[in-house]
Amino acid sequence: MSTPEPLVLPETDAAEAWVKERTSQTLTHVRELAERLRTAPPSQALEVLKAWDQLSLELGSLGGLAGLLANVHPFEAVRTACEDTEIEVDRLRTELTQDQALYRVFADLPDDQTAALDPLAARLLEKTLQDFTRAGVDRDDATRARLTEINERLTELNLEFSRVTRDDVRITTATPEQLDGMPADWLEAHPVNDKGLVEITTDYPDALPARMFVKDPAIRRAVTVAGLERGWPHNDAVLKEMFALRHELADLVGYEDWPAFDAAVKMIGEGPAIPEFIDRIAAAAEGRMKRDLEVLLDRYDRDVPGASAVSAADALYYEELVRQEKYDVDSQVVRTYFDFAKVHQGLLDVTGRLFGLRYEPVSDVVTWHEDVSVFDVYPSGDGERLGRIYLDLHPREGKYKHAAQFDLATGVKGRQLPEGVLVCNFSRGLMEHDHVVTLFHEFGHLIHHVLGGQGEWARFSGVATEWDFVEAPSQMLEEWAWDAEVLQTFATNEAGEPIPADLVARMRAADDFGKGYHARQQMFYAAISYWFHKEQPEDLTKRLQELQAAYSPYPYLDGTHFFANFGHLGGYSSAYYTYMWSLVIAKDLFSAFDRDDLFAPEIAGRYRDLVLARGGEKDAADLVADFLGRPYSFDAYAAWLVS
Numbered sequence: 001m002s003t004p005e006p007l008v009l010p011e012t013d014a015a016e017a018w019v020k021e022r023t024s025q026t027l028t029h030v031r032e033l034a035e036r037l038r039t040a041p042p043s044q045a046l047e048v049l050k051a052w053d054q055l056s057l058e059l060g061s062l063g064g065l066a067g068l069l070a071n072v073h074p075f076e077a078v079r080t081a082c083e084d085t086e087i088e089v090d091r092l093r094t095e096l097t098q099d100q101a102l103y104r105v106f107a108d109l110p111d112d113q114t115a116a117l118d119p120l121a122a123r124l125l126e127k128t129l130q131d132f133t134r135a136g137v138d139r140d141d142a143t144r145a146r147l148t149e150i151n152e153r154l155t156e157l158n159l160e161f162s163r164v165t166r167d168d169v170r171i172t173t174a175t176p177e178q179l180d181g182m183p184a185d186w187l188e189a190h191p192v193n194d195k196g197l198v199e200i201t202t203d204y205p206d207a208l209p210a211r212m213f214v215k216d217p218a219i220r221r222a223v224t225v226a227g228l229e230r231g232w233p234h235n236d237a238v239l240k241e242m243f244a245l246r247h248e249l250a251d252l253v254g255y256e257d258w259p260a261f262d263a264a265v266k267m268i269g270e271g272p273a274i275p276e277f278i279d280r281i282a283a284a285a286e287g288r289m290k291r292d293l294e295v296l297l298d299r300y301d302r303d304v305p306g307a308s309a310v311s312a313a314d315a316l317y318y319e320e321l322v323r324q325e326k327y328d329v330d331s332q333v334v335r336t337y338f339d340f341a342k343v344h345q346g347l348l349d350v351t352g353r354l355f356g357l358r359y360e361p362v363s364d365v366v367t368w369h370e371d372v373s374v375f376d377v378y379p380s381g382d383g384e385r386l387g388r389i390y391l392d393l394h395p396r397e398g399k400y401k402h403a404a405q406f407d408l409a410t411g412v413k414g415r416q417l418p419e420g421v422l423v424c425n426f427s428r429g430l431m432e433h434d435h436v437v438t439l440f441h442e443f444g445h446l447i448h449h450v451l452g453g454q455g456e457w458a459r460f461s462g463v464a465t466e467w468d469f470v471e472a473p474s475q476m477l478e479e480w481a482w483d484a485e486v487l488q489t490f491a492t493n494e495a496g497e498p499i500p501a502d503l504v505a506r507m508r509a510a511d512d513f514g515k516g517y518h519a520r521q522q523m524f525y526a527a528i529s530y531w532f533h534k535e536q537p538e539d540l541t542k543r544l545q546e547l548q549a550a551y552s553p554y555p556y557l558d559g560t561h562f563f564a565n566f567g568h569l570g571g572y573s574s575a576y577y578t579y580m581w582s583l584v585i586a587k588d589l590f591s592a593f594d595r596d597d598l599f600a601p602e603i604a605g606r607y608r609d610l611v612l613a614r615g616g617e618k619d620a621a622d623l624v625a626d627f628l629g630r631p632y633s634f635d636a637y638a639a640w641l642v643s
């Protein structure tokens, strides 16, 4: 079987026409495939499944491509065309999963045939039938029409929510004197404007260092508030409509509420298990949070006498001070070891060694921007090309503001090469260590997409596991960016000296310092995500304040509306708990590795083959159990939290 060729992307100027043509061709073909399946289905169950999987592959790949370019293409017209494509893909997907004639093709397959399916095909049939019933295929005409309407509107609202959040960049201005404390290279890259002021945008490379380093509390507050205000007030109404429609959808297909509908296809299983999990983590983190907050408040009190709590606008700055003073970690020294180019190469070397891969640079391909670098992925020994990866790692106007992996092509053995893209916003010079960790994290998704893209079914390709598991492999890969021996292979300063092991040890201790209140802050976010969907509060700001008081280590900042730019309310909906749930699993997975030799090939190979390469071929709990040799547990996480 020959390996498929990678996708050929259009030149920037030709992209708009290319996207439109590809969209119309693919949608037409998918409709033809559906029509054939509906009116003249193959006589064998396995062939029926294959036809459906081909259709899913084409539709999913178009959606992936459009989702990527909508977020990275330099031309607004292309981004808009891609958003239209995403809407059409979602519309057709909904239409197909509500198609009763299609559903009957699967539901009426004879028992003797379905009983003869191999386990993977049987799993595919089960998941396919579940997709249909969750879409409401067995409901009456009026209900299905309403579901179609709801889905269309939800797609639009999701796009609107992320577009507003992405494009609402706010600017704080400061005199050079007010920026005392900022790193020299940052100041150099930010000259004063014609009014003699420096502009600090709400984009990460500006806002994060400003909140960490600027000595002037008024500037820190202004930058923090600007960040929390993105999307406000526009997104308030967008979100309320979104929550109401999600609830209605869940109700129409027979679930109590949106969280119950959403959790039914996750590792967590049931809606009420979400607040139980949130409270379990919040309780486990309580002692640790109090201890660390006292230390923070002690230091805060020297500058803000009589303060009873650390302000959210000052938290990063004082955390940074405590790190310097208590743990002797100066981020400005740390970052001299993380030159972007070296980190980039280090990432490829480390993950290549760990997973037995080799990355070959590809220079003769068209991408959407000159910043993008492209590599083909091969096994480190002999073997065919496994996939292609694109790294788009620096900020620019109109580009996605966070860090994420996007699917460009879904991998299926012999049919389509897996291709994935990292979209991040890192500096071109020196990086914060946090960003190095983020890079390893996102690369974890990318490699999961490629390694899991070698199977026979599109439905189970790549990161196709339960959504509350998908972060676990990435969170585990972060450990490699915290290991001194690993870091020393690439983290060297200008003089070529590797980062000292004792500095890494202090960085770890400093990072551990905030883990109790970090867990609580995460549970605050998880509680917003769950309760906003469960209750659909009339006054989102008021409910946010209550949840902040219950879970967050920091008091509410007056007049702010964080939910209006809490992007995960779009994609993760009620399941933001996912990050912490995955971390629990990640700590458990990592417990199997040898701390003295993180590259030990036998363990890394088993992990690659039993977890990553399987994609969604088994339930995540089973993948984890296959690797660990026992069911997953909370023990490793709980031990880490109190250690």
Ligand SMILES: [Zn+2]
Pocket (backbone or CB within 6 Å): 441, 442, 445, 471, 474
């Ligand atoms: Zn992630």
